Amino acid sequence: MMPTSGMPAQGARDSADPRLRGGSRPATHAPRPQATTSHPRRIAIIGGGPGGLYAAALLKRLDPAREITLWERNAPDDTFGFGVVLSDETLGGIEHADPQVYAALQQDFVRWDDIDIVHRGTRHTAGGHGFAALGRRRLLETLHERCRSLGVDLRFRTEAPYPAWLAEEYDLVIAADGVHSTTREAYAPVFRPQVTGHHCRYIWLAADFAFDAFRFEIAETEHGVMQLHGYPYTGDASTVIVEMREEVWRATGFDELDEHQSVERCAKIFADALGGRPLKSNNSTWTTFRTVVNERWSHGNLVLLGDAAHTAHFSIGSGTKLAVEDALALAACLEEHPDLPTALTAYEEERKPVVASTQRAARASLEWFENLGLYLDQQPRRFAFNLLTRSRRVTHDNLRLRDPHFTDAVEREFGCPPGTPPMFTPFRLRGLTLRNRVVVSPMDMYSAVDGLPGDLHLVHLGARALGGAGLVMTEMVCVSPQGRITPGCTGLYTGRQADAWRRITDFVHTRAPGTAIGVQLGHSGRKGSTKLMWEGMDEPLPDGNWPLVAASPLPYRPDSQTPRELGRAQLTDLREQFASAACRAARSGFDLLELHCAHGYLLSGFLSPLTNHRTDAYGGSLAKRLRFPLEVFDAVRALWPAERPMTVRISATDWAEGGTSADDAVEIARAFAAHGADAIDVSTGQVVAEERPEFGRSYQTPFADRIRHEAGVPVIAVGAISSWDDVNSLILAGRTDLCALARPHLYDPNWTLHAAAEQGYTGPGADWPAPYRAGSRPPRAGRTDGPKPRLTLTS
Numbered sequence: 001m002m003p004t005s006g007m008p009a010q011g012a013r014d015s016a017d018p019r020l021r022g023g024s025r026p027a028t029h030a031p032r033p034q035a036t037t038s039h040p041r042r043i044a045i046i047g048g049g050p051g052g053l054y055a056a057a058l059l060k061r062l063d064p065a066r067e068i069t070l071w072e073r074n075a076p077d078d079t080f081g082f083g084v085v086l087s088d089e090t091l092g093g094i095e096h097a098d099p100q101v102y103a104a105l106q107q108d109f110v111r112w113d114d115i116d117i118v119h120r121g122t123r124h125t126a127g128g129h130g131f132a133a134l135g136r137r138r139l140l141e142t143l144h145e146r147c148r149s150l151g152v153d154l155r156f157r158t159e160a161p162y163p164a165w166l167a168e169e170y171d172l173v174i175a176a177d178g179v180h181s182t183t184r185e186a187y188a189p190v191f192r193p194q195v196t197g198h199h200c201r202y203i204w205l206a207a208d209f210a211f212d213a214f215r216f217e218i219a220e221t222e223h224g225v226m227q228l229h230g231y232p233y234t235g236d237a238s239t240v241i242v243e244m245r246e247e248v249w250r251a252t253g254f255d256e257l258d259e260h261q262s263v264e265r266c267a268k269i270f271a272d273a274l275g276g277r278p279l280k281s282n283n284s285t286w287t288t289f290r291t292v293v294n295e296r297w298s299h300g301n302l303v304l305l306g307d308a309a310h311t312a313h314f315s316i317g318s319g320t321k322l323a324v325e326d327a328l329a330l331a332a333c334l335e336e337h338p339d340l341p342t343a344l345t346a347y348e349e350e351r352k353p354v355v356a357s358t359q360r361a362a363r364a365s366l367e368w369f370e371n372l373g374l375y376l377d378q379q380p381r382r383f384a385f386n387l388l389t390r391s392r393r394v395t396h397d398n399l400r401l402r403d404p405h406f407t408d409a410v411e412r413e414f415g416c417p418p419g420t421p422p423m424f425t426p427f428r429l430r431g432l433t434l435r436n437r438v439v440v441s442p443m444d445m446y447s448a449v450d451g452l453p454g455d456l457h458l459v460h461l462g463a464r465a466l467g468g469a470g471l472v473m474t475e476m477v478c479v480s481p482q483g484r485i486t487p488g489c490t491g492l493y494t495g496r497q498a499d500a501w502r503r504i505t506d507f508v509h510t511r512a513p514g515t516a517i518g519v520q521l522g523h524s525g526r527k528g529s530t531k532l533m534w535e536g537m538d539e540p541l542p543d544g545n546w547p548l549v550a551a552s553p554l555p556y557r558p559d560s561q562t563p564r565e566l567g568r569a570q571l572t573d574l575r576e577q578f579a580s581a582a583c584r585a586a587r588s589g590f591d592l593l594e595l596h597c598a599h600g601y602l603l604s605g606f607l608s609p610l611t612n613h614r615t616d617a618y619g620g621s622l623a624k625r626l627r628f629p630l631e632v633f634d635a636v637r638a639l640w641p642a643e644r645p646m647t648v649r650i651s652a653t654d655w656a657e658g659g660t661s662a663d664d665a666v667e668i669a670r671a672f673a674a675h676g677a678d679a680i681d682v683s684t685g686q687v688v689a690e691e692r693p694e695f696g697r698s699y700q701t702p703f704a705d706r707i708r709h710e711a712g713v714p715v716i717a718v719g720a721i722s723s724w725d726d727v728n729s730l731i732l733a734g735r736t737d738l739c740a741l742a743r744p745h746l747y748d749p750n751w752t753l754h755a756a757a758e759q760g761y762t763g764p765g766a767d768w769p770a771p772y773r774a775g776s777r778p779p780r781a782g783r784t785d786g787p788k789p790r791l792t793l794t795s
Contacts, residue, residue, distance in 0.1 A: 039063060039334065039335075040066070040170075040171030040172035040301070040334070040340065041063075041065070041066055041067060041171055042066070042067045042169070042170045042171045042172075043056075043059060043066060043067070043068045043069070043170060043171065043172045043173075043174065044069055044070075044071075044160075044166040044169070044170040044172070044173045044174070045068065045069070045070040045071070045173075045174045045176060046071055046160040046163065046166070046173070046174070046175045046176060046177045046183055047070075047071075047072065047160075047175070047176035047177035047178060047181075047306075047308070048070055048071070048072025048074070048076075048140075048154065048156065049140075049176060049178065049306065049307075049320075049323065050084070050139055050140065050143060050306075050320045050323055050324060051176045051305050051306035051307075051320075051323025051324060051326055051327050052070055052072075052174065052176030052177075052305065052306070052323075052327075053070065053140070053143035053144065053146075053147055054094075054101075054143055054323075054324050054327040054328075055174055055176065055305060055326075055327035055330060055331065056068050056070050056147050056152045056154075057098060057101065057143060057146045057147050057150060057152065058097060058098065058327055058328065058331040059331055059334070060147070060150040060151060060152050061098060061150055062331060062334075062335060064150070064151065067153075068151075068152045068153065069152075069153040069155065069170075070147070070152060070153065070154050070155065071155050071158050071159065071160035071161075072154070072155065072156050072157075072158070073157065073158065073159050073160075074156065074157070075156055075157055076140075076144055076154070076156045077137070082135065082136060082204065082205075082206040082233060082237070082238075082239045082282070083133045083134070083135060083136060083206075083231060083232070083233025083234075083237075083238070083239035084133060084134060084135070084136045084139050084233065084318065084320045085131060085132070085133045085231065085233075085318050085320075085321070086132055086133070086134075086318065086320065086321050086324070087132075087318075087321055088130065088132070090321050090324055090325055091105075091132065093324075093325065093328045094324065094328075097328055097331070098146070100146065101142060101143070101146050104142045104145070104146070105134060105139065105142055108134040108135070108138050108142075108234070109132045109133065109134050110132070110133050110134065110210065110232045110233060110234060110235065111130075111131065111132050112131050112212070112213060112214070112231075112232065113127050113128055113129055113130055113131070113213075114126065114127045114129070114212070114213035114214065115127075115129055115213060115214045115215075115216070115388065116211075116213040116214070116215045116216070117216045117383070117384040117387055117388070118215065118216065118217040118218065118272075118273065119217075119218040119376075119380060119383055119384070120218070120220075120376075120380070122380045124380060124381055124384040124406070125213065125406070126384065126388055126399065126402065126403045126406045127402065127403045127406070128401070128402030128403045129214070129402060131214060131231065133231055133232065133233040133239075134233055134234070135233050135234055135237070136233075136320075139320070160177070163175065163183045163186055163187070163302060164186075166302075167300060167301055167302050170301070171301060171340075172301050172302075172303070172334075172340065173301060173302040173303070174303055174305050174330070175302060175303065175304050175305065175308050176304075176305040176306050176307075176308060176323065177308055178306070178307045178308060179290060179292055179307040179308070179311055181304070181307070181308035183302070183304070183308065184294065184304060184308050184309075187299055187302070190296060190299045191294045191295065191296050191297070191299065191304065192294065192295035192296060193292060193293065193294045193295075194292075194293045194294075194295075195290050195291070195292050195293075196290065196291040196293075197288055197289075197290055198288060198289050198290070198291070198313075198366060198370065199245050199246055199370045200243050200244060200245050200246065200288070200289065200366075200369065200370055201243070201244060201245075201246055201249040201254070201286045201287065201288055202241055202242065202243035202244075202286070202287065202288075202289065202314075203241070203242050203262060203266065203281075203284050203285065203286045203287070204239070204241055204281075204282075204284050205239075205240045205241070205242065205263060205266065205279045205280065205281055205284055206237055206238065206239055206240060206279065206280050206281075206282070207230070207237065207238045207240050207274055207277055207278075207279055207280070208236065208237060208277065208278075208280065209236060209237070209238065209275070209277060210232035210234065210235055210236055210237060210238055211230050211231060211232050211238045212232075214230070214231045215228065215229075215230040215231070215273060216228070216229060216387060217230070217270060217272075217273040218372070218376070219269050219270060220376065221248075221252065221269065223248050223251035223252045224244065224245065224247065224248030224251060224252075224373070225244065225245075225248065225372050225373050225376065226242065226243065226244040226248065226252075226269060227242075227243050227244070227369060227372060228240060228241070228242055228243075228270045228273055229241040229243065229314070229315065230273065240266075240270075240274075240279055241314065242266045242269075242270070243369060245370060246288070249286065252265070254286060255286075259281055259283075259284060259285065260281075262281075262284075262286065263278075263279050263280065263281050263284070264278075264279075266279055267279045289311075289313055289314070289366065290311065291311055291312075291313070291359065291362075291363065291366075292307065292308075292309070292310055292311040293310060293359065294309050294310065296348070297309050297344075297347070297348045297351075297352070298344040298345075298347070298348060301340060303330065303344055303347065305323060305326045305327060305330060306319065306322065306323030306326055306327075307319050307323065309326070309355075310322065310355045310359065311359075312355075312358045312359050312361075312362035313362040313363070313365060313366040315362070315365045315366060315369055316358075316361055316362045316365040316366075316391045316393070322355060322358065325351070325354070326351055329347055329350050329351050330347050333346040333347040333350065334347075357696075360694075360696040360697070360699070361391040361392060361393045362391065364390060364391050364392055364702065365390050365391040367702060368386075368387070368390035368391075369390075371706065374705075374706065374709035374710065375387075375709065375734070378734055379413050379414075380413075381406075381409055381410045381413045382410060382413060382414060382732070382733070382734055384406075384410070385399070385407075385410045385732055385733055386733040386734060386735070389729050389733050390733075392697055392698055392701075392726075392729070395725045395726065395728075395729045396421075396422070396725055396728035396729040396732055397725040397728070397729075398725075410732060411732065414732055417763070419760075419761065419763070420761065420763055420765065421724070421728050421759050421761055422437070422727075422728045422731040422732040423436055423437045423438060423724060423727040423728050423731055423739070423755065423765075424436045424437075424756065424761055424763060424765025424766055425437065425731075425765065426470075426765065427470070427714075427737055427738060429592070429645035429647075429678045429679060429714070430643060430644065430645040430678050431643030431644060431645070432516055432591055432592060432643075432644065432645050434470035434471050434516060434738070435470050435514045435515075435764060435765050435766075435767075436468070436469070436470040436752065436765040436766060437470060437727065437731050437737070437738050437739055438468070438469045438470050438471075438727065438738075438739060438741065438751075438752045438755075439469060439470065439471045439472075439473060439716060439738050439739065439740040439741070440461075440464045440465075440467075440469045440471070440472040440473055440740070440741070440742075440745050441473060441718055441740035441741055441742035441745070442473045442474060442475050442476060442520045442594075442596075442649075442742075443460075443475055443742050443745075443746065444475040444476060444485070444489065444533065445457060445460060445475055445488070445490075446486050446488035446489065446532040446533055446534075447488050448488050448489060448490040448491070449488075451478065451481065451484070451489070451490055451491030451492075451493065451494065451497050452490070452491075452496065452497055452500050453474075453490045453497070453500045453501055453504060454500070457474075457490065457504060458503065458504050458507060461474065461504055461508065461517065462504065462507050462508060462511065462512070463749040464745050464749050465507075465508040465511070465512035465515040465517065466511065466512045466515075466749070466750070466769050466772070467745070467748075467749045467750040467751060467752055467753055468515075468750065468751075468752030468753035468755075468756065468766045468767075468768075469515060469745070469751075469752045470515065470516065470738075470752075470765075471515070471516045471517070471518055471591075471592065471738070472508065472515060472516070472517050472518070473517075473518045473519075473520055473594065473740070474490070474501075474517070474518065474519045474520055474590075475489070475490060475520065476489070476520050476521075476522040476596050476601070477490050477491060477492050477501075477519055477520060477521055477522070477581070477585075478490065478491045478492075478493070478522065478523060478524065479491070479492065479493055479521060479522070479523055479574075479577040479578050479580070479581040480493050480523065480574075480577050481493065481546065482528065482546050482547065482548075482549070483522070483523035483524050483525075483528065483577070483602070484524060484528060484529075485524040485527060485528055485530060485601075486529075486530055486531060486532050486533070487532075487541070487544070488532050489524075491581075492519070492521065492581040492584045492585055492588070493577065493580070493581060493584075495584070497584070498584040498585075498587055498588045499588075501519070501584075501585070501588035501589075501590070502587070502588045502589055504517070505517050505588055505589035505590055506589065509589065511769070512769065514764075514767055516591040516592060517589075517590055517591055517592075518590055518591060518592035518593065518594055518647075519585045519588070519590040519592070519593055519594070520593075520594040520595075520596050520649065521578060521581050521582065521585065521593060521594070521595055521596060521636070522595070522596030522601050522602070522603070523574065523577075523578075523596075523601060523602035523603070524548075524601050524602065525548070525549065525550045525551075525563065525600070525601045525602030525603075525604070525605045526548050526549075526550035526554065526555065526556050526560070526561075526563040526600070526602075526605060526611070527556050527560075527599075527600055527601055528546070528548050529541055529545045529546050529548060529561060530560075538556065538557060538560070538689075539559070540559060540560055540561055545561060547561075547563075547564060548561050548562075548563035548564065549563050549564050549565075549566050549570065549574075549602070550563035550564075550565065550566065550602065550605050550611070551565070551566065551602075551605040551606045551611060551612040551613075551614060551618070551619070551628075552565055552605070552611060552612055552613040552614055552619075553565045554611060554613070556600065556688075556689055557689045565614070571618070571628060571631075574602070574632070575628075575631055575632050575635050576635070578595075578632045578635060578636050579635040579636055579638075579639050582635075582636040582639050582640050583639050585640075586639070586640060586641055586644070590644075591644060592644060592645050592646070592647065593636065593640050593644065593645075593646050593647075594646070594647040594648065594649055594681060595629075595632065595633055595636060595646065595647075595648045595649070596649050597629050597648055597649060597650050597651075597668075597672075598649040598650050598651040598681075598683045598686070598687075599649075599651055599683065599685070599686035599687065600651070600686050600687040600688065603628070603629040603632060604650075604651055604687060605687075606618065606619075606625055606626075606627075606628045606629055607625050607626065607629060607650070607651075607660060607668060608625075608651070608654055608659055608660050608687050608688075609625070609658060609659065609660070610654055610656060610658060610659045610660075610687065610688050611687060611688065612625050622664055622667055622668070626668065626671050629672075630671060630672070630675055633646075633648065633672060633675050633676075633677070634675055637675065637676050645678035645679070646676065646677055646678055647677060647678060647679045647680065647681050647716065648672045648677045648679075648680055648681065649680075649681035649682075649683055650665060650668055650669065650672075650680060650681070650682060650683065651683055651684050651685055651686065651687050652665035652682050652683070652684050652700070652703035652704075652707065653665065653684050653685065653703065654684075654685060654687040654688055654691060655684060655685045655691040655692050655693045655694070656687070656688050656690055656691045656692065659687065659688065660687070662703060662706060665682070665703060665706075665707060666706060666707055666710045666711050669682075669707045669711040669713055669715075670711045670713070672713075673711060673712070673713040677713065678714065679713065679714040679715060679716055679737065679738070680704075680707055680711070680713055680714075680715050680716070681715075681716040681718065681740065682700060682703050682704035682707055682715050682716065682717060682718065683700060683718050683719065684700045684703060684719065695720065696720065697720055697722075697726070698717070698719060698720055698721050698726055698730065699719055699720055700717065700718060700719030700720070701717045701719065701721070701730060701735055701736065702735075704716070704717040704718075704735065704736050705717075705734075705735040705736065708734070708735070708736065708737070709734075714737040714738075715736050715737055715738075716736065716737070716738040716739070716740050717730055717735065717736035717738070717739050717740070718739070718740040718741075718742070721739050721740075721741055721744075722741070722743070722744050724755035724758065724759065726739070727739045727741075727755075750772075752766055753766055753768055753772075753776070757776055757777060757778065762776075
């Protein structure tokens with residue numbers, strides 16, 4: 001993983017082609033019929049950046065008879081930005097595809113291993129990272145020379161013809177015309193691009209000396225926090241990027257300074273990092289990063305490459321790296337497939353998942369820097385660890401391999417006893433101390449009869465308690481028959497149900513001492529009276545339905561039952577149902593109670609503006625939408641034993657326009673914390689059927705992270721956290737206090753114990769039950785090693 005890129009500031013090299021805005025030939029004219037061969041003879045390339053040039057060189061080298069023409073509006077010696085960072089993986093691909101280019105580049109690479117993080121006068125160094133960089137100008141010169149030697153027609157200072165005309169005249173058109181691609185915009189209805197702006201301004205500069213490491217430096221000024229990203233790209237020069245939030249940029253007055261004044265001001269702010277040396281620019285301007293995503297990358301015989309197709313923030317992914325990898329993949333697909341449509345489809349299928357993964361990591365890194373102010377008060381080494389793991393691609397285990405001394409120091413500062421991974425440190429909530437940071441997330445079994453938990457619930461929860469987690473949560477337990485999601489949901493609205501739950505809590509406390517068990521109380525609201533999950537999730541029952549109630553009379557789906565809007569008397573009854581269920585939960589022996597205010601169920605329906613359209617005291621502003629959920633919380637807290645903790649699960653975003661925002665989630669968390677919530681369980685979505693979640697590795701964690709730091713309340717992170725390395729990383733970085741995992745515990749009930757065994761941990765945070773201790777080490781496999789060589793014979 002590369003922490004930064006060598007791409008120029010966006011907007012520096014791209015501007016609209018005037019011929020695409022008018023004239024007799026429309027830019028969106030359909031491409032000509034596709035060639036029947038995937039070996040196009042005449043190829044047009046729009047854009048002379050590294051991606052376009054490398055694609056030209058590769059395709060010409062693979063077939064010297066090809067006619068390849070490349071158009072670039074700038075002069076050959078024009079370049080913007082300074083250094084380029086390429087990964088070993090990318091360099092390996094270049095070496096394999098074109099050893100001559102690799103050999104030329106290798107001569108100019110600057111290599112280093114360390115990352116320095118400087119904050120509040122303290123520098124921490126993490127080693128073992130392995131970087132390679134060179135000047136962007138030198139990279140372009142090398143590619144120019146290679147293209148010319150192969151016979152590529154390079155046309156500098158020349159605007160490319162209309163893409164529609166090119167598509168008619170050439171077998172293949174490669175649009176590598178950058179983040180502001182006029183080709184992409186000309187065919188926007190086909191490519192369906194989504195361009196997202198962000199909250200920071202940055203400027204691309206250089207220094208006339210070489211940093212001895214990749215350097216992140218934080219400056220806290222009277223106007224706000226700023227950061228410097230710097231790395232060497234020659235033996236006597238470094239790239240320097242200065243970045244800050246828009247409001248800090250304006251408060252500092254950068255919006256009123258010219259280029260020269262901006263450069264001088266940046267040099268003064270980061271004088272310590274620069275050793276008092278000046279900075280220099282190259283048509284450098286302050287800009288805002290834009291994330292580009294395209295639904296499609298090709299249309300007829302026209303295909304997007306590099307920044308025209310996608311962008312990844314410079315703090316993690318190199319645009320140059322991605323563009324070069326695109327060129328490699330496109331050339332390979334054209335060689336491997338029998339016709340052009342198949343080849344271009346294969347190119348998209350190969351590159352899209354890779355790029356999407358990089359963009360998710362880059363988005364996480366970008367947002368970390370946007371919210372840098374949240375982390376300034378962390379302990380110095382923890383701050384450095386947090387920065388290094390911000391994208392979730394570098395992890396605790398990965399850093400331990402790279403620099404065990406640094407990782408050991410972070411763990412000691414955090415308070416890990418020797419040999420104890422962060423996930424096996426205890427955590428206290430009110431009068432309850434959890435032996436480790438792992439939570440078995442609530443998972444509906446849909447297997448109850450008349451709300452009674454049965455043998456399956458005993459085995460399910462009991463097995464996972466024996467499996468070593470610090471806290472095991474029940475599924476959502478409903479406070480009334482009408483509050484069930486399905487006929488198979490459990491309840492706590494009768495004494496018989498309470499007795500059945502007592503059987504389960506007694507088993508956990510007796511057979512899995514050290515494991516706590518919690519109950520999640522909730523009411524289905526408008527999402528009730530549906531089929532069992534495996535019969536049709538959220539689908540209405542064909543018969544035997546019960547009436548639904550909700551904050552507002554809005555069905556969850558078009559085919560869902562329309563709920564009745566709750567009146568004042570019914571709100572009082574519901575509040576009492578929650579309180580009565582809490583009393584039964586206490587008698588059942590649960591150690592913790594969680595109030596379910598997420599996923600579009602009843603209380604969640606009051607919180608979201610998409611599901612609460614009330615005009616009384618319980619609707620309108622966020623404070624009014626919070627009123628009923630807080631009344632329920634207060635009623636439950638008043639009856640729940642004072643020494644036992646209460647948590648609240650919320651949906652921190654609805655993943656839908658006009659719904660609950662991340663800012664709202666912080667205020668919701670603050671409100672519950674003020675009323676006595678001991679932790680917030682931070683989930684997202686499932687509030688409206690038309691949601692569009694941004695799935696990915698631990699994708700909900702940033703919401704928990706923000707709530708933890710802004711609201712000052714402990715949090716439980718949940719959502720695609722699948723490995724013990726993820727848990728260690730999130731805990732040690734301070735993004736969460738506890739991690740809740742669902743599917744991993746369905747796959748392996750002993751997930752926590754196995755995590756301990758795999759890390760060689762045998763302490764109190766993961767104590768194997770006596771009957772299972774013989775299995776605390778992986779079973780031996782058959783031997784595969786042969787006899788050791790004993791003699792070396794020479795003839």
